Amino acid sequence: xxxxxxxxxxxxxxxxxxxxxxxxxxxxxxxxxxxxxxxxxxxxxxxxxxxxxxxxxxxxxxxxxxxxxxxxxxxxxxxxxxxxxxxxxxxxxxxxxxxxxxxxxxxxxxxxxxxxxxxxxxxxxxxxxxxxxxxxxxxxxxxxxxxxxxxxxxxxxxxxxxxxxxxxxxxxxxxxxxxxxxxxxxxxxxxxxxxxxxxxxxxxxxxxxxxxxxxxxxxxxxxxxxxxxxxxxxxxxxxxxxxxxxxxxxxxxxxxxxxxxxxxxxxxxxxxxxxxxxxxxxxxxxxxxxxxxxxxxxxxxxxxxxxxxxxxxxxxxxxxxxxxxxxxxxxxxxxxxxxxxxxxxxxxxxxxxxxxxxxxxxxxxxxxxxxxxxxxxxxxxxxxxxxxxxxxxxxxxxxxxxxxxxxxxxxxxxxxxxxxxxxxxxxxxxxxxxxxxxxxxxxxxxxxxxxxxxxxx
Numbered sequence: 001x002x003x004x005x006x007x008x009x010x011x012x013x014x015x016x017x018x019x020x021x022x023x024x025x026x027x028x029x030x031x032x033x034x035x036x037x038x039x040x041x042x043x044x045x046x047x048x049x050x051x052x053x054x055x056x057x058x059x060x061x062x063x064x065x066x067x068x069x070x071x072x073x074x075x076x077x078x079x080x081x082x083x084x085x086x087x088x089x090x091x092x093x094x095x096x097x098x099x100x101x102x103x104x105x106x107x108x109x110x111x112x113x114x115x116x117x118x119x120x121x122x123x124x125x126x127x128x129x130x131x132x133x134x135x136x137x138x139x140x141x142x143x144x145x146x147x148x149x150x151x152x153x154x155x156x157x158x159x160x161x162x163x164x165x166x167x168x169x170x171x172x173x174x175x176x177x178x179x180x181x182x183x184x185x186x187x188x189x190x191x192x193x194x195x196x197x198x199x200x201x202x203x204x205x206x207x208x209x210x211x212x213x214x215x216x217x218x219x220x221x222x223x224x225x226x227x228x229x230x231x232x233x234x235x236x237x238x239x240x241x242x243x244x245x246x247x248x249x250x251x252x253x254x255x256x257x258x259x260x261x262x263x264x265x266x267x268x269x270x271x272x273x274x275x276x277x278x279x280x281x282x283x284x285x286x287x288x289x290x291x292x293x294x295x296x297x298x299x300x301x302x303x304x305x306x307x308x309x310x311x312x313x314x315x316x317x318x319x320x321x322x323x324x325x326x327x328x329x330x331x332x333x334x335x336x337x338x339x340x341x342x343x344x345x346x347x348x349x350x351x352x353x354x355x356x357x358x359x360x361x362x363x364x365x366x367x368x369x370x371x372x373x374x375x376x377x378x379x380x381x382x383x384x385x386x387x388x389x390x391x392x393x394x395x396x397x398x399x400x401x402x403x404x405x406x407x408x409x410x411x412x413x414x415x416x417x418x419x420x421x422x423x424x425x426x427x428x429x430x431x432x433x434x435x436x437x438x439x440x441x442x443x444x445x446x447x448x449x450x451x452x453x454x455x456x457x
Contacts, residue, residue: 012318031283042268057250060254092238095239097143134193266412303450337364341359341360366423388450
């Protein structure tokens with residue numbers, strides 16, 4: 001019975017493990033910023049949590065264009081449509097660049113926005129200092145994401161992983177120099193972390209461009225030839241597919257960003273602990289995200305061939321692998337919560353014991369939603385593989401903001417559960433999303449919706 005899944009397991013892991021590695025490397029770069037700023041000061045750590053939350057919500061909105069390319073190219077390749085591969089990727093790069101330039105003013109003048117959201121004057125000022133430098137990184141980040149999707153659909157995920165990994169030691173070295181003022185450099189604190197992040201993102205983008213232009217199997221797509229010429233039908237198609245993905249990501253990411261803001265209302269120690277706990281859970285989430293990306297490719301290939309049975313077996317395989325990773329994460333959280341949080345703190349900091357205690361408690365709640373968080377992101381990967389993005393956007397908005405956010409606020413403040421209440425609300429929103437999204441995919445598969453002839457760009 002299980003023999004039919006063996007080829008799917010091998011193929012999914014071949015695609016997914018390098019993607020997991022690249023996501024983990026990307027997270028490790030963020031972790032290195034958080035850890036090293038945590039050693040620098042608690043106020044700076046709180047500012048970094050808010051600043052990166054602000055930046056990432058804008059990044060989420062723009063990354064829908066690059067994410068849409070993943071399923072679109074997988075389907076086009078399965079149909080042998082070389083032209084669609086080039087058209088879709090080029091216009092996704094166009095849209096990513098346009099979006100990055102449009103949102104930069106929001107980061108340059110972020111201090112009044114953060115003050116209006118209830119942050120302290122010092123936290124808002126430090127966060128704006130960070131964003132005025134790191135905000136420029138949205139352009140290489142979105143461009144890199146689109147090229148990552150392009151290469152992943154071509155099953156060149158190992159290159160994506162190695163390029164991302166190359167940025168980690170560079171980021172740590174630049175942080176050491178610019179945050180703390182080593183090797184004769186000025187001591188810049190959060191601005192030093194921003195310089196390091198931006199430098200790494202630019203280097204990674206040029207590496208990806210160079211590889212995509214060199215790759216022999218991809219030369220037939222002529223990706224960068226006459227790149228400046230617009231393709232308005234493809235532009236509109238990618239926009240229609242990508243914007244709902246971006247809004248879906250904003251709905252989910254906004255839930256966590258809003259929890260950061262509300263945690264800031266409770267206190268600086270709670271916000272610092274919350275940021276640490278979220279980053280730890282984000283690290284384990286990268287396994288599910290990598291499998292979700294692999295699922296998009298595999299399901300997109302099945303759509304291109306019109307093979308419902310193959311699609312079903314591929315979906316079952318990805319869900320099973322994701323649940324294995326979820327149970328491993330739950331075990332780690334339950335056994336090593338305090339030790340994980342301590343990694344982010346200077347033992348000599350007098351506030352460290354309180355932050356460690358709060359962070360360890362939050363990781364206990366994180367164990368509650370590991371399964372549902374895994375299932376909802378995998379279901380989104382399935383639906384993106386079949387180019388279904390609009391209805392999932394509405395499902396996400398309902399789950400995270402009509403269910404999750406009111407529960408989080410109600411438990412945290414009127415009912416007085418504080419940080420624990422916020423995390424229970426996150427769990428509720430993710431659970432509803434998991435049930436509704438997965439149900440939609442299976443229902444469409446049974447009806448044959450996902451294996452109908454796909455529409456070209």
